[in-house]
Amino acid sequence: MKFSARALLHFDTIRRCGSIRQAARQLHLSSSALNRQLLAIEDQVGSPLFERLHSGLRLTPAGEVMARHAIHVMQDTHRMTAELQALRGLHAGHVDLFTVEALSHAVVPAVLKQMADRHPKVTFRVGVGGSRFAASRVIEGDADVAWGFIHERQVGLRQLAVVSCEIGVAVQPDHPLARLKSVRFSQCMRFPMVLPAPELTLREALVPMLAAQTEPPPVILETGSFELMRQIALQGRALVFVNRFGIEDELLTRRLVHVPLKDAAPSLLGIYVRARRSLPAAVEAFCEMAVEHMQGLAGRRPE
Structure with a gap:
């Protein structure tokens, strides 16, 4: 047929x-x-x-x-086109990336800059949303790469690299929790807090701790927007639950302090492509740079 x-x-x-x-x-x-x-x-x-x-x-x-057949055929066609362009010396190509909002502030732009310096004719389309949606975009063939916090192994995905990220609370330096080396969720219950929305994988890590409390937590806001959480923390209105990605500049300038949450399992940040797919040259080059950059960031120890 x-x-x-x-x-x-x-x-x-x-x-x-x-x-x-x-x-x-x-x-x-x-x-x-x-x-x-x-x-x-x-x-x-x-x-x-x-x-x-x-x-x-x-x-x-x-x-x-x-659908599986159509995705396979079309992605192979894109790969063949990119390889033929490379043989002609064009070194062109295109990468469809889907990532999470926290990485769009500094991490992804840094890798895009590296790609532009080394492969200036490669173009990009970058979508931003939840990690689960990023995974589905790759599985369905609508994106080449998913870069996010995908905790459950999925049959249609191949994991290229993963790093462990501590979940903690981000607060201003003069906040009572800022001087601690780590904190328990029960200690956070004394302060106004912002919760990530249920559709975010970060919320999954908080569910057991929320369920263990005998009193309702003092939540002033629940949101799926990382940028909104970051701004609330900068205003000093509430503590927010995040990892260190997305608040790098604020930590360096001491506008925020990140205090690890003792009773939270770490987030797993990974780079994923569709299983059993031969990657076009441009996608492979991007993935190599992204993996190197991500592992380099994970290897840095906070002061």
């Missing part, structure tokens, strides 16, 4: 959009023409590829198989 590159592109665009109408807009086709194309593919497969729901389209089991 063979499918044209155009048919695979059309199918995959429908999959990503979850709607024939939205996919048609992206492909600059009419909805009726794209629907006919999908029906022709389904006829060739001999089974529906999508469930037609009021909320949109959802892949059937046959659609899941087709």
Whole structure:
């Protein structure tokens, strides 16, 4: 059973959009023409590829198989294009990265600068969101690399590197907890606090400690925004639960102090690509730099 590159592109665009109408807009086709194309593919497969729901389209089991094939073929095509460009001496390429907000402040920009210095013709698209979403983007073929706090091993991902990061509280230097070498969650209960939203992996580390308290914690804010947590800490309004990534400048200038949380398991920051994928040259070069940079940061001991 063979499918044209155009048919695979059309199918995959429908999959990503979850709607024939939205996919048609992206492909600059009419909805009726794209629907006919999908029906022709389904006829060739001999089974529906999508469930037609009021909320949109959802892949059937046959659609899941087709999606894996489409992702594999298209990513191999991108890799071949990059390798042919490299043979012509262009050293070009493109990297789709999905990462978490905390890394977008200093870590990711530093690696992008290294890439620009060594491979100036490589282009990037960087998405920012939760770690779970980053993982799903890579598994589904919508991103080349996920860089985030992905604690559960997933079948569709290959881990290139991982470092352990202490979770702690970020407070101003004059905060009563700032002079301690480490702190327990029960000690934090005496102060206003900001909690990461449930969809963040950081919240998972706090769940056992929250459940162990006999009184409700003095939470003034719950948010999925790292930047908002950082600003609240800088204002001195509350303590926030974070690791050291994303507040590097504030720690160096002593505007914030990071006190490790004794009863929290460490966060695992990792770099991931899709399992069993041969990486294009540009993606491989980026991953090598990202791994080196991340491991270098993890090896630095705070003063």
